[in-house]
Amino acid sequence: MAYRTLNPATETVEANFETLSDPALMNALDVAAAAYRNVWSRSAVSTRSAVMAKVAELMRSEIEHLAALAVRDMGKLFTHAIGELQLAAAILDYYAQEGERLLAPKPVEGYEGATVHTLPLGVILAVEPWNFPYYQIARVAGPQLMAGNVLLVKHASNVPQCAAAIEDLFRRAGAPAGIYTNLFASTDQVARLIDDDQVRGVTLTGSEGAGASVAERAARKLKKSVLELGGSDPMIVLEDAPVDATIANAVAGRMNNTGQSCVATKRMIVVGRARGQLFLDAMIAALGALQPGDPMDPATQLGPVSSEKALADLLSQIDRAKAAGAQVVLGGRRIDRPGFYLEPTILTEVDEDNPIYSEELFGPVLAFHIVDTEEEALKIANAVRFGLGSAIFTADLAHAAELALQIESGMTFVNHPTWSAPQLPFGGIKASGYGRELGELGIGEFVNRKLVAVSPAGSPPFGAERAG
């Protein structure tokens, strides 16, 4: 794919970027590998923390400029971009502050003299998506650079200005050359990097197809991969959930980032016929009232989706859903104005044999289910191939805690849509991928948990006290 800014609100091409030449690609890899060997793997944790904190500081001080780049690259609402950058900065600060503790050697209980150290692996390749162009990078750069790894980043081809800006932030924050390298690379070049012995691991956030391709390639070379893929998060609304707060959460959960979030509320499942209709009417009113406009205008409530293809794919999904018996009770059409705008859409009667039943709706389209029992809700929640996030809304917190364990997902939130915070491990199961980002688990994905076991000089071999 060509790297370019095609503004989704105006449909105009604003900037083009050259794909890297092969020699430049291999040179970037060599520089990164040398920087790992000679500089970063030997650096003090406090040195890494200082760079991370400085990037966070720069992000905050230049937040409006950086947010505007995301608006132009992928059409995000300016207000949402500000929120994303605040979260990205908070993630970098978290690892800057907690890195020392998270990386500290841990004595092995019950075996005297044994310690597990957390050491870096080397050059890690990160392939990242466009939907949260700053946050996705912070999720990888925070833990991996703090652990002492260095990063080669292939960002999505439709967010080149954000990609270049992030690399520039690291450079200005004092990161030595080769620690964080942005690559305007092709898919073939990504494959070549994975094959190279100097790359020690690969992480991809994106679609199932891209994930499978990258992970298969990495596995052939016996390299570890982490995959953060798609989702079709259910939101189960039980009979005692308060109406107004639940609606507010459902609207925010579905519409954040114009619905283009892996953990968006893509399926709402309400228990109880009468309440189901009440919630449906409220969602139709709330989503139907959102006003489209210029994404830079803080008053705008509905932005464009990221590309013409994204819009066409969503319209095709709506058509296929209708053809298989679903009802379009709100929206369903392109908005008649420049830009890739889609009406907020609600689909009902999406039965088990409807292809949309188990597909991801990556935009402002909600599948709405009304059921009689909690068991039916759970069945629908677990019926899809994905298992990323999920949510339960109820006043009975003890019951919710039990029900949460029955949902097949990597994360369940109670009385809140799935979201992200620096401390919370993020990731999924099933076709949503494997591995975790953020929190303590995130810094443990690409490290050597190295055991060092020290016995006193003159110890006998295989002493009885240490048999086994």
Ligand code: NAP
């Ligand atoms: P995508 O097409 O897979 O793109 C993601 C990244 O992978 C881009 O950098 C893309 O590069 C690259 N890529 C695509 N095919 C590749 C291949 N064969 N080999 C190597 N790299 C490849 O994903 P998308 O459709 O733009 O993004 C939306 C998907 O990502 C949704 O399913 C969403 O749920 C998921 N997502 C998951 C998470 C999570 O944390 N679980 C977070 C955000 C998004 P180009 O841009 O150059 O094609």
